[in-house]
Amino acid sequence: MSSDRYAQIVNAPVLATIARQVGLPQPVELDRYRPGQPVVAGPVLSGAAPGGRLEKPIKALLDAIGAERAGTAGEAKALVFDASGIADSTELVELQRFFHPAVGRLQRSGRTVVLGTTPALAGTPRAHTAQRALEGFTRSLAKEIGGRGATAQLVYVEPGAEDQLGSTLRFLLSPRSAYVDGQVIRIGLGVAPLPDLNGDRPLARKVALVTGAARGIGAAIASVLARDGAEVVGLDVPQNAEELRRLTGELGGAAISLDITADDAPRQIAERLEGGVDVVVHNAGVTKDRTLAKMPEERWTQLLEINLSSEERIDDELLGRGLLNENGRIVCVSSMSGIAGNSGQTNYAASKAGVIGMVESMAPELAARKATINAVAPGFIETRMTAAMPIGPREAGRRLSSLSQGGLPVDVAETIAWLASPASTGVNGNVVRVCGQSLLGA
Numbered sequence: 001m002s003s004d005r006y007a008q009i010v011n012a013p014v015l016a017t018i019a020r021q022v023g024l025p026q027p028v029e030l031d032r033y034r035p036g037q038p039v040v041a042g043p044v045l046s047g048a049a050p051g052g053r054l055e056k057p058i059k060a061l062l063d064a065i066g067a068e069r070a071g072t073a074g075e076a077k078a079l080v081f082d083a084s085g086i087a088d089s090t091e092l093v094e095l096q097r098f099f100h101p102a103v104g105r106l107q108r109s110g111r112t113v114v115l116g117t118t119p120a121l122a123g124t125p126r127a128h129t130a131q132r133a134l135e136g137f138t139r140s141l142a143k144e145i146g147g148r149g150a151t152a153q154l155v156y157v158e159p160g161a162e163d164q165l166g167s168t169l170r171f172l173l174s175p176r177s178a179y180v181d182g183q184v185i186r187i188g189l190g191v192a193p194l195p196d197l198n199g200d201r202p203l204a205r206k207v208a209l210v211t212g213a214a215r216g217i218g219a220a221i222a223s224v225l226a227r228d229g230a231e232v233v234g235l236d237v238p239q240n241a242e243e244l245r246r247l248t249g250e251l252g253g254a255a256i257s258l259d260i261t262a263d264d265a266p267r268q269i270a271e272r273l274e275g276g277v278d279v280v281v282h283n284a285g286v287t288k289d290r291t292l293a294k295m296p297e298e299r300w301t302q303l304l305e306i307n308l309s310s311e312e313r314i315d316d317e318l319l320g321r322g323l324l325n326e327n328g329r330i331v332c333v334s335s336m337s338g339i340a341g342n343s344g345q346t347n348y349a350a351s352k353a354g355v356i357g358m359v360e361s362m363a364p365e366l367a368a369r370k371a372t373i374n375a376v377a378p379g380f381i382e383t384r385m386t387a388a389m390p391i392g393p394r395e396a397g398r399r400l401s402s403l404s405q406g407g408l409p410v411d412v413a414e415t416i417a418w419l420a421s422p423a424s425t426g427v428n429g430n431v432v433r434v435c436g437q438s439l440l441g442a
Helices: 005-010 015-022 055-064 089-105 125-148 162-173 216-227 238-251 265-272 297-320 346-368 391-399 409-420
Strands: 043-048 076-082 106-117 151-157 184-187 207-211 231-236 254-257 277-282 324-333 372-378 431-434
Touching: 005 391, 043 055, 043 089, 055 076, 055 162, 076 089, 076 162, 089 106, 089 125, 106 125, 106 162, 125 151, 151 162, 162 184, 162 409, 207 216, 216 231, 216 238, 216 277, 216 409, 231 238, 238 254, 254 265, 265 297, 277 297, 277 409, 297 324, 297 346, 324 346, 324 409, 346 372, 372 409, 409 431
Parallel strands: 043 076, 076 106, 106 151, 151 184, 207 231, 207 277, 231 254, 277 324, 324 372, 372 431
Antiparallel strands: none
16 A cells, blocks of 8 residues: 555554544555465354355365464454355344354454355245345445455355365455455356365466566566466567566566457467467456547447457457367456446446456356356556546545555456466356455445
């Protein structure tokens, strides 16, 4: 939050007291991942409603990460509740019974995860009703605890997919998910066998293509994937070639300088990936804002070509040539604008909503190929572009979320790294917002 002058002021001595008295937001500095630190740096309190089916995989994951178990008193860094056994609305009281005495014990930058059964697969209309109620509970809880920098998520686990929980629960409990808040994640049957991972380098011996990699969020994505062991192939437009070569050189990767809207771009990319690719991250994108009444066709078309149509053509080429390896990943960068819309961004919002449609439509096809496709939808992320915004819109973007602050490029990158992990084989067709639970489109 170093560029967030407001947060520095309202958390300064003396001024912090005044800010509390007048009810001003006081953003908490969020815990973020540092190499070598544990998944959860503090006690974990877990519980379950009667009849839950996820206690065993929860316990296995907590044992695997060496999590300290919280007692009946004292603070907790994380709260995990298995609500999969709730089969009737009258049983929703189990949420109150667990969280009422526990939520006040949650530490700053704490984590709360509720686990349930995919409502449509819950078995009866009443069970479907009760499981769907978990969404309202979890999103509201996230807003109650956001002032402490704490987050809450809901994970629906399809019956039979209990063994797929580990990767997602590990991510949500860790500092890697610092700016992911109030989200609903759906886990299904794995598209490929779960692999044995290489410790802190789950992407070892994997090839990852990242478009728009030269700077900003793209550079953060490339760096995090390389940290996790991937051989990164960064792609960007020729005018960013020097920055791209510098970055990929530092990461021990390779660079492709081309315009992804060029007619032969998909072919060139495929030829550079002749040995196959494991992770494709569609990050390249632009904004060309203008109200629709002032939007010429050329301006509209150029943006749609970059943000959406080129992605479709690249995927068609890679899939048509069989270059996406088994248990491969396609991860797309959408936007909150694609969910909530934004004045002056009809073209941009259309492109980013189209990205979501691409994820929804291609998920079954990718599953048949033993691969997955997902998207992240960033909210207000601190970049050079947002730093240049007028102060009014910039402050509104920062404060209008449960965490009352902007995210960092690394927050988007960490979320993509989770989706890209070979262990996330049961996560397919999801759109995960990286927005601190933005109040827009909530």
